[in-house]
Amino acid sequence: MTTTGSARVPSGLLWTLALVGALTAPTAAASESRALTSFPSGPARAPASLSLRLDSGNGKRMEPEVGAPTWLRLNLALTATWRRYCARPGVEGCGAFERLPEDEQVGDTSDFSSPRPYLGLALELEVLPLARSDSSALRGLGLQLGAQRGYSSSDVTLTGDGGQTPVREVSATDTAFTAQALYRFYFRFGTTRPQQGYVGARAGLQTRAFDVEEAVDNPLTGTHRVFPSVAVDLSVPLFSSVRLDASGGLLLSPKPGRSPEADGGRRAQEISDFGTSVSSFGWSAELGASGDVWGPFGYEVAFRLAHFRDRFSGAGTRTGWTQGGVAEETYSSLHVGLTATY
Template identity: 55%
Template sequence: MMNTQHAMVRWGLVLFVAVALASPGASAQVVKKKRAAPAQVVAPKAKAKPKAVKTRKAAAPREEPKRLVVLTVEGDRGGKVRGQLESALRRSKQVKVQSLKQYATLAKKDGLKGAALFTDAGLVAVAPRMKLDAAVTGTVGPSGLTVRVLDASGAVLGEKDVKLTRGKLSSAEAKSAVLAVVGSLSSAPRAFEPPASVTPSEPIQPAEPVAPPPVVAEAPPPKTPPPAPGEGGSIMIPRPEVPAPVAERPVESPKPLPPAERPAKVPEQTPEVVAIGPQPTDGPPPMDEDPESHTTTDPFLEVALDTGSGGTVGNEPVRPPLARLTLGGTTTWRKYCARPGVKSCDEFDRKSEDEQLGDRSDYESTVPYLGISAELELLPLARHASPLRGLGAVLGYRRGYASTNVTLFNDAGQSVTREVVATDSVLTAQAMYRYYFGLGSSQLLGYAGARAGLLTRSFDVDESADSPLSGTHRLYPAVGLEVSVPLIRQVRLEAAGQLFISPQPGHGFDDEGGALDLEVSDYGTSVSTFGWEAELGVAGELWGPFGYQVRFKVSRYKDTFSGPGTRTGWDNGGVAEDTYSSIHWGLTASY
């Protein structure tokens, strides 16, 4: 009996499940669940947020720093002060410093050459192409550095005097100069506006607004209805917990809302537009944005030209140093000859021995004699913007010590040779004028000039040696020309020549007992002299204000005597020829 009841209960349950599954409502509900299940899983992943659209709070626009170029600083030996000023402006990040090298390149493309590269015309021509708002220049003087700020038209916006410590800017003075430059630019209008920012002031609405994906709310599990009376007693079969779908239709792209129904703009969700690809700008792109791409360690790479006494860089002329001192030594060879009754020593030597009558003297340095030399060039007007800034003076002193043998021949052909100790002294005091010019696109100044003044040359023989050779003393005016052509900073070619005006012997500052008169009376009653000097050499800068100079110089005198002299055979005058060949070498210091 019990087995029969158990069998009836099992068959009753099977029948109940079959009826429940076969009912139309249950079939429709199962179909709905199967259709909605994919929408719940796929819909949130199918519509991801576009990466090109980000939301953040809009930042206030920042004003672009003004663009300027630092021109050359006049009187800045080696360009150190200009380099310090440019570096201080770059580090401040309050202005955008452009390359002077590119400035000069653009000016040359506009047909400007020489000093015109850095005049007002050059600045006006280059400023629009580099979008410059200003230029900075300056002058180094005895009192320090004068910083000058110019606008794009060349007008002066402001000036500032700062001190220099040992020819350099200290950190405090560099900051003071930067503040002066920035202060002068703050009150000046911007000459060239920077390109407009691509960030709009108002958020840009996309043509097809993208709506956020629908949020699928997790529905609570449905409650199982109680079984109807008579349909299986108290036994219940739980259904699987499947959340009910929110929408029965497939997900579609939302249509744009009309303007009246769009939600109000929220500042915190202002979209940021990300520009992709090249953007159009007004004018050419800015040049040389890398502040370190055009730095250089060579201060003479920057251009500072002068085409003469009136040449300028910006508004200021390029000027030579105020003073230059040369200290060094000399190496000299002397050759002297005196012959009676002829016009030259060669004429006498070509005669036969029977015709070579009278006293004659020969002196020739078998070895060169050494000495010391000093020369000082002064240009007191070099710091003034005047055509006379090349006017100056030169003072020089040389002294050499000679020891050699001298041979004297008499009428009988007998010779006497004695050792002679002598001193060779030269004094120079001349006025000069130099016309300065620049070569190429580098800060290399050459010059061509003239000089005129007094020279003295004394060859004193030791009287205690009882030498047959008499000394010579000359005091005379001289005029000459000179030229210096720079090749590079370390090498420049120099040449000079002078013409001596009547450099007769027997003239000097000291004439005790009429000793100088004997230099003429021994050979005749009167004398006429012709003399000249030529030199060629190289010079250059080694380090800072210090340099070198090496020159080869030849000085020649020819004395033609007339009338009877006191020496044997000098009844009708004769000739004496005196030639000095020397090498001058030394170090230079400029200020």
């Protein structure tokens, strides 16, 4: 009996231990999970480590983009300017007069050419006080100021019913001033290293004065204009150190002979020679390239055109100008300059 009883006890104990183990296993697993959560080991820290790396990447300092807006931009350029001028009575264009039959080409005509360019200097200053603003809508607001002056001598002839006057060499100066408000919208260009281009608009006042030496035998008067103007600009980066610049503008009512009292009435002659009143229109265009050279210094090369057309009405003092006529004036300029930005 003792032997039989000994055989039954171990069997029951084994079954009891197995049942207890099965019931306690989920509890142990949950405890282990809570322990890992409360006391993180290597595997539990992996998500936190990934999050820290991502935050660090987002917060690191980015390299400034090429062409980003700057507070100040100064451009000092050497200029070469060519001027062409013509005046014809009774027509709406100089070319129309030449197409008339010879017996109808009556009246004094003027032609001016400058085979030698007017050499001079041009200075331009751009100010964008909100260039570093966090608001992209405000950083493009600014002001552009400019001045240009050139000197040269040119050949002048006057043709009338009595024939053509001898060619005379006349010294003259070309002077221009600009004061315009501007706005630019900047856009990113490129993927490897971001660059910035812009489209923009300008509006303000301009002047253009062509002064010739005063002499008795000088048949040509100068032109003095003060006028409002508007323009659109485009700058597209091609490479890290080369960008394409273009602009086009309208010159609104750029009448000659402004402020006749400024020089004793001489400027009034710019109208009275050809008629009693004048209406004028003009346009401008520019195409060039610019870029950075070293640090804040860069370069700019540009070709600029400005064209004026004056239509006169009424009777002028010159022969044949009984019903007005037309005068056309064109300036072609080459600018090569050094720029500095801040």
